[in-house]
Amino acid sequence: MSDDLTRPDDTGEGRAEPTRNSRSKEEDRWTQGPEVPSGKRASQMPGAPDDDAETLRERQRLAQLEMMDHWIGGVLTEQRRSRRWKLFFRLTVLAIVLVMLFATLYSLFWDSPSVTPPAQRHLGIVEVNGVIAxxxxxxxxxxxxGLNRAWEAESAAAVVLHINSPGGSPVQSQRIYAEIMRLREQGDKPIIAVIEDIGASGAYYIAAAADEIVASPVSLVGSIGVIYAGFGFEEAIERIGVERRVLTAGENKAFLDPFQPLDEEAEQFWQSVLSQTHRQFIEDVRAGRGERLSDxxxxxxxxxxxxxxxIELGLVDQLGSLEQVSRNQVGNTDWQDYTPSLDPFDRLTRRFSQVVAEVLGVSTPNTPLRY
Structure with a gap:
């Protein structure tokens, strides 16, 4: 009876099994050995649990060397990248200098207009395109x-001003007008103005000097007047609390200052300047067009x-196009452009100056008056 009581049955009841914690400690060798404080454990590099202090120090030294190699590699990569960018910018500057040099040499030696015009009869074209300034x-x-080149070409049957311009500077327009009138008085060949989209204001001033004006039925023609446009900021400058400081020698030197009010006397004076300039414009148009103008x-x-x-107002002589003028004058559509080519270097620097002036907000015309 006692043997039965002390012997475990087949189901395993009464057998003492080890707990989960004790079994995990026996199976996990990483928890064996003396306990290391948390601060010291964090400072040591990971390794095998049975590594001694010398091995850990060696591992730490190798890790530091690896980190140093990685850092040096990054520094060298950054230096190489920096050298590449420096080389890129130097090559870019060199390319720009070479392009400018080539453009200048090209304009001086290779892009000069042909001395010998075409042998067959043709129209001598001079382009007036864009703002006159x-x-x-x-x-x-x-x-x-360009006018003189076309005029002197013996095979050019006529000189044609090919106009597509809204006008511009009164001085520049008057200079061109005077030269056309001088050539016109010689009477060797006709001077014809052909207006494309627009021939207004200073552009019409130029066209009025020609022997004949041709335009499309939908071309814009006229605008015989003078304009000055500005702004008045005197109230705005007071609101933002800015003091305007202008020193002049002459009481009316700054009468068009947009930050000062335009008094009645100054306005009357400036209007007289505009009216007199307008009168000169009218007189020159009448001299060029003569009795063809209506009343x-x-x-x-x-x-x-x-x-x-x-046509009804006498501002234009006939409706047509450049092709029709060419057929009337030479029997075919044959013309030669005598307008001097633009210097590429001058074009580049001029465009750059215009862009800078527009960005800075200081882009202003050479004259406040505009045709």
Whole structure:
């Protein structure tokens, strides 16, 4: 009976089994050995649990060497990248300098206009494209040079001003007008103005000197007037609390200062300047067009008309195109452009200056008056 009581049965009841914690300690060798404080354990590099202190120090030294190699590699990579960027910028600057040098040499030696014009009869074209101003492609010096080239070409049956411009500087327009009138008085060959999209204000001033004006039925023609446009900021500057400091020698030197009010006397004076300039404009147009102009008072009011209306007012002689003029003069559509080519270097620097002026907000015309 006692043997039965002390002997475990087949089901295992009464057998003493080890607990989960004691079994995990026996199986996990990482928990064996003396306990290391948490701070010391964090400072040591991971390794085998039975590594001694010398092995751990060696592992730590190797890890430090590896970290140093990685850092040195990063520094060398950054230096190589920096050298590449320096080389890139140097090559870019060198390329720009070479392009400018080539453009200058090209304009001086290879891009000069042909001395010998075409042998067959043709139209001598001079382009008047864009705003007429001293710092634009449509400047007086360039156009006058083209006029003389076309005029002197013996095979050029006629000189044609190919106009597509809204006008511009009164001085530049007057210079071109005077040169056309000088050539016109010689009477060797006709000078014809062909207006494309627009021939207004200073551009019409130039066209009025020609022997004949041709325009499309939908071309914009006219705008015989003078304009000055500005702003008044006197109240704005007071609101933001800015003090304007202007020193002049002459009581009216700053009468157009936009930060000062324009008094009645100054306004009357400036209006007289505009009126006198307008009168000069009218006189030159009448001298160029003569009796072809109608008696309508609206002609010199600054209004613009299309080509068909301009015929009725005497501002245009006939409706047509450059191709029709060429067929009438030489029997075919054959023409030669005598406008001097633009200097690429000058074009680049001029465009850069214009962009900088526009970005800085200091882009202003050479003259406050505009045709």
């Amino acid at each position: 001293s710092d634009s492609p449509a400047n007086a010096e360039r156009i006058i040079k 309508s008072s609206d002609i010199f009011s600054g209004l613009v008309w299309n080509g068909e209306q301009s």
